[in-house]
Amino acid sequence: MATTAEYELGEFTFPRGWFMIAESAKVTDTPQGVKFFGQEFALYRGKQSGKVILLDAYCPHMGTHLGRNSTSYVSMDGAVEGDSIRCPYHAWRFGPDGKCNQIPYSTGPIPPAAKVRAWQVQEHMGAVFVWHDPEGGEPDYELPVIPECGDPSWVPIAFDDLGVVNCHTQEILDNITDVAHFGPIHGSTTKYFENEFRGQVAVQRMGGGHRTLTTEGGPLLETTATYTGPSLLITKMTGTHDSYIYIAHTPVDDGSAYVWHGLMVKSPTGQPAYTEQDVEIARQYQAMALAAFAQDFEVWKYKRPNIRGLYVQGDGPFLKQRAWYRQFYNPRSMRDEILKPVEGIYHARGMDGAPTTQAA
Ligand code: FES
Ligand SMILES: [Fe+2]
Incomplete structure (x- = not known):
């Protein structure tokens, strides 16, 4: 660590x-x-x-x-x-x-x-x-709301408590820019990928196939993963089921983090109010989503720290993301200066951007 x-x-x-x-x-x-x-x-x-x-x-x-x-x-x-x-x-x-x-x-x-x-x-x-807040200030952003939270046609969130991982949260943050790990780790065939950084928000938009979370020839798995602040990542996922993946990580010591994973799933059987059967299917889907997250988690658990990566073309905008993350480790008065060279939309080289946005 x-x-x-x-x-x-x-x-x-x-x-x-x-x-x-x-x-x-x-x-x-x-x-x-x-x-x-x-x-x-x-x-x-x-x-x-x-x-x-x-x-x-x-x-x-x-x-x-x-x-x-x-x-x-x-x-x-x-x-x-x-x-x-x-x-x-x-x-x-x-x-x-x-x-x-x-x-x-x-x-x-x-x-x-x-x-x-x-x-x-x-x-x-x-x-x-x-x-x-090391400066002792009041909150300068609000936690994001999942609009479907509380909607009876969605199976409410359940959490997986993953405990402490002995790696710095920076290594977890890196994941949002890591386009090249999707194939090897998750079995995805990425069709498009982009990152966007704005203020305290960092987004990853991705679409493609996925060996565990969608079926061969099945619907395209499309995800929009959004960090609001440094520690809460909510991913909207359309694929076999509409769902939100919730990942939260909080530093325990300098170099370790406590991690939670959770999932909210739209009634898999299409009910206006979710049923016991929906809960059962949702929990099975959650286990698959957790298995996908565990693929990342296992790497973080055993890797050595990546202080200065040997980045190559096609690796995704790691340095922009790390610069974006610095806003939370410095006085608020430095935020604009930190964000100026960072804000924008970035495509991984050789990869299309998301169909819904335009390259900056
Ligand atoms: S009451 Fe807390 S240590 Fe005595
Ligand atoms: Fe991953």
């Missing part, structure tokens, strides 16, 4: 953006410990509001982890009270704003330093996201 500094991405070790940290369904009123951006956090769902709360992990009293305990009587009796959480060691209680609001055994005042940082989180399409 290599670090952000080795890829020369910018002055921040971890990027700015919205990052998935959990599946919504897995966040309950039992606190859990999670690690992202090289830091420990406590994550739980408030009993009173039902809202997800993310706090810095360590209690200011004596440094106990608020999210990694199961044997204290505080934990066994339920550490979450209303929207507050009690430390398992001496039972100080912290509100959703991170401020200590009760010290059960002390009659003196609560010291102002008795607080932990509370992070900005939101639940979005079945997942929990945190806003991470």
